[in-house]
Each structure stands twice: as structure tokens, then as C-alpha cells.
Amino acid sequence: MTIQEKIAAPEPANRKSQFAARIGIGGPVGSGKTALIEALIPLFHDRGVELAVITNDLVTKEDARRVQASGLIDPERVVAVEAGACPHTVIREDPTLNIAAADDLAAKFPELDLILIESGGDNLASTFSLDLVDWWMFVIDVAQGDDIPRKRGPGTLQCDLLVINKLDLARHVLVDAANILAEASAIRGERPTIGCISRGLAERKGLDEIVDLICHQVLFFGAEVPA
Numbered sequence: 586m587t588i589q590e591k592i593a594a595p596e597p598a599n600r601k602s603q604f605a606a607r608i609g610i611g612g613p614v615g616s617g618k619t620a621l622i623e624a625l626i627p628l629f630h631d632r633g634v635e636l637a638v639i640t641n642d643l644v645t646k647e648d649a650r651r652v653q654a655s656g657l658i659d660p661e662r663v664v665a666v667e668a669g670a671c672p673h674t675v676i677r678e679d680p681t682l683n684i685a686a687a688d689d690l691a692a693k694f695p696e697l698d699l700i701l702i703e704s705g706g707d708n709l710a711s712t713f714s715l716d717l718v719d720w721w722m723f724v725i726d727v728a729q730g731d732d733i734p735r736k737r738g739p740g741t742l743q744c745d746l747l748v749i750n751k752l753d754l755a756r757h758v759l760v761d762a763a764n765i766l767a768e769a770s771a772i773r774g775e776r777p778t779i780g781c782i783s784r785g786l787a788e789r790k791g792l793d794e795i796v797d798l799i800c801h802q803v804l805f806f807g808a809e810v811p812a
């Protein structure tokens with residue numbers, strides 16, 4: 586279906602909102618947020634989900650340029666917000682810049698189903714304002730220490746989905762992958778945790794589960810419930 590046909594077509598009956606859903610992706614520096622976005626784009630594409638990306642860096646447009654150059658997505662659908670000194674502020678206390686960037690994308694590309702908003706890399710305390718996003722995930726990785734879930738940071742506790750990335754590195758950094766996943770699930774109660782390999786030499790892992798969960802919880806009524 587061309588973009589013009591899609592704009593002209595009625596909303597899919599099962600789409601939860603007439604507006605593009607806004608999903609936040611937060612987490613510590615280097616945990617693999619951008620790599621996760623790059624891995625998810627083709628999977629959303631396969632499911633017919635039209636998406637755009639907003640990245641937040643402190644004083645550069647590095648992440649946006651990387652996604653624009655990836656060849657995975659129309660570069661016009663990738664926008665950079667420069668967060669300045671405090672990456673928390675622009676996703677939580679005053680998300681005005683990000684809201685404006687998302688509104689601009691939604692106006693320019695009315696066919697969008699989803700806008701992914703990657704926060705600047707930060708610590709375990711970052712959370713997203715619900716004025717900015719409908720749903721958000723937090724990405725940590727095993728190489729940052731197997732005690733991160735036990736530290737019960739607001740990011741790991743409050744997110745809608747906790748992603749524990751770089752499972753391929755677990756044995757190299759003497760982390761018991763099953764144990765860190767179990768501890769994370771224990772502190773998060775009903776809310777999901779997914780182990781993931783978003784990039785690297787190892788086979789990818791957890792990516793279809795993440796896309797299925799987003800389709801089910803955020804985008805579509807009746808989307809398949811992940812196991």
C-alpha cells in the first residue's frame with residue numbers, strides 16, 4: 586500500500602488510537618537504546634507499522650544521524666532533540682521540546698502509527714512524563730552489573746517494559762542471565778521484563794517479543810498476546 590493509499594484508507598478497525606502512539610525508550614548510557622531501535626524498525630515494518638524516531642542527545646545529533654544513515658528508515662522520519670545539560674528534564678520535568686518534535690512529525694506524516702522517543706543516556710533514575718509518552722520501556726544491560734534490578738531505580742521499577750540487553754555478554758562478565766531476569770521479574774510484579782540481544786555477533790534475541798508486546802499493549806486491539 587502506498588503512503589497516499591494509506592492516508593486515504595480508513596483507520597484499521599483494531600487500531601487503539603487515531604493518533605500515532607508515543608513510546609519512550611530510556612536507560613543508562615550505552616545500554617543499547619539506539620541499537621534496539623535499529624533492530625526494531627524492520628520488525629515493525631514487517632507488521633505494517635509506520636513509525637518515526639526522535640532521539641535525545643546532550644549537545645549533539647549523533648544518535649539521529651546514526652539512525653538516519655542506517656538505511657532502515659526515511660531519514661526525514663528521524664528527528665534529533667538536543668537535551669542540554671540534563672537528559673531527565675526534557676523527558677520528564679519539561680518535555681515541551683520533545684512534544685513539539687512529536688507533534689511536528691505527526692503533522693508531517695499523518696500515516697504514522699508509532700513515534701519512538703529515545704532519551705539521552707542517563708542513570709537508573711530517568712522516567713518519562715506521561716504528557717510525552719503513552720508507554721515507555723527502560724533498557725539496561727548485563728555488563729553494567731547483575732545487581733541493577735536489585736537497586737530498584739525508578740526507571741527499572743516504573744517502566745511498562747524492562748529490557749535487559751546484551752545477554753550475549755552475560756557469561757563474559759560472569760553474570761547469570763537467568764538470575765538477573767528472575768530478580769527483575771520479582772521486583773516488577775506483573776509488569777513484563779524481556780531479555781534481549783539487540784546487536785553484536787550473537788543471534789538476536791527478544792526482539793519479536795518486544796514488538797508483539799507493543800502491538801498488543803499499545804497499538805492494536807486483538808493483537809496476538811505474547812507468551
Ligand SMILES: Nc1nc2c(ncn2[C@@H]2O[C@H](COP(=O)(O)OP(=O)(O)OP(=O)(O)O)[C@@H](O)[C@H]2O)c(=O)[nH]1
Binds near residue numbers: 617750753781
Ligand atoms: N554485545 C552486545 N553489544 C551490544 C548490544 N546492543 C548494543 N550493543 C553495543 O553497545 C554499544 C552501545 O550501544 P548504543 O545503541 O549506542 O547504546 P545507547 O544506549 O543508545 O547509548 P547512548 O545513546 O550513548 O546512551 C555499542 O557498541 C553497541 O554495538 C547487544 O545486544 N550485545
